[in-house]
Amino acid sequence: MNSAAIDALPLLPFFLPASGGQRYCLLHLPPPGRSARGGILYVHPFTEELNKSRHVAAAQARAFASSGYSVLQIDLFGCGDSSGDFGEARWDIWHNDLHLAGAWLAQRVDGPLTVWGLRLGALLALDFASRAPLPLARLLLWQPELDGRRSIDRFLRLRLATSMLARSTREAPGQARATLAKGEAVEVAGYLLAPELALAIDGVSAAALLPAVPVYWLNYQAPEQTCAPVPPLARQWREHGAAVHVASFGDGPFWHSGELLACPQLLDATGKLCHDWLGEERTRP
Template sequence: MSALQVPARPFFLDASPGRRFVLFHAPAPQTECRGAIIYVPPFGEEMNMSRRMAAQQARAFTAIGFAVLQIDLFGCGDSSGDLRDAQWEIWKQDLVHAIAWVRHHASSRIILWGLRLGATLAIELARSSPYPVEGCIAWQPIISGEQYVTQLLRMRQAADMVATEALEGGTVQTLRTALKEGKIVEVGGYELPPALVADFDHIDLGTLDGLPCPVHWLEMTRSENASIPAARMDTVNAWIDRGIDVRVQSIAGPSFWGTREVVECPALISTSVQLLREAIA
């Protein structure tokens, strides 16, 4: 840890229902607070695999004068509640509580930063937040919630096949049927409750309209010469056609949220820092 950095302060933030576990990173000592950033984590095991990257990015942001609040959403991590009771709207309200706290204790200049499903949640909250949001930094946002759920169910199907329990687990379609019947499906040690899956299924960033702030969309690619998938660029172009201020940039590096071992992507961190430097210049 740099001598100019102070340890993050953990505490529980009052919310509804219950409380949320948060980590607050103050700006580096003797550095003017230029704004506050709220980190919205991805879902499930992706949250655990990306903790190192999130911590490194948070410290990099504080080094240039930003306060950072990392939050565990309802039913996730060390926060109150069970995942089986989680809802998309509860998670949005978690972010509203986080913004209110940060405005009171750090800065009224708010930027939302999220990864994968967390990036999608940040973008949606920016549209409806009762407090102004100056921008979103979106790392690899989920565009289609329905496709995302299908990917999760395929992971469950693959795990069943490896464990030779295919008859019990079934296909993606049978798992979908179980959810529609109100049954909870477990994926990678995490429960997928039917109500939350229904919330996910309604997510479609391609139809988004009327964002009040710019979105800095950072997309991971396998190599420097690799192009962003056409389907994802279709969403970006649709936003531009609707007047949304979206600025997409590709970063060569690993999909660190989905690897079996904890890996880093320094280029993503430095690019994110540069985005803020340019925003406050």
């Protein structure tokens, strides 16, 4: 299917009723007259990375739709155009959002359900898959965050860096962590991070989550890297019997780039890595 035809695929924006308000959703549909071969639920990344990556996720969703899949993008509670403020967001609420969205999609699509996550959304997808009551066929991970505490520490460093540039009050290293430990929220780059959310993310590690379904994992490979190493955790999962497929892309870290990157290499690498289910699809296990 050519790019013009892909861009013209049906797209349904809607609000999904949920606890605490509504969740904004985009449903990418297969070509008219073609039944969906399965459903794909997209889990977006954290804070500003959501905005930086929307265009790439939408391009991939259209590509999946052109292959016959219904793809549901949902803004989690407190994120994007959904109800709530980010300071009210909680990890368990996000789990509930994914369950609600996955159940909504499963009721409307007769086929296997795939969960696809980017960055912290990939870690959330892994955590969700480990306790999801819905039958899942596979996980697709784009540049996954593997340790929640390191992810929060990296996020808090943005606050420290901003403080160091300020002419007035400068924050000491570790002060934000101390504030969270006292049960108080901290503001980072315009986002109010609640201690409940930070603590919950701190406690999630991909190393403690052995996937029960096949995993398709894509990592960014910098130009100076001569070959793409298999992530140590992927090797660990394989040793414990998990089916893990790994590939790389070289477009750049689009999730925090100062400019919008089109990422054709990522889309191409995803299509090649997932060829076994983007081709002839089996029925839901």
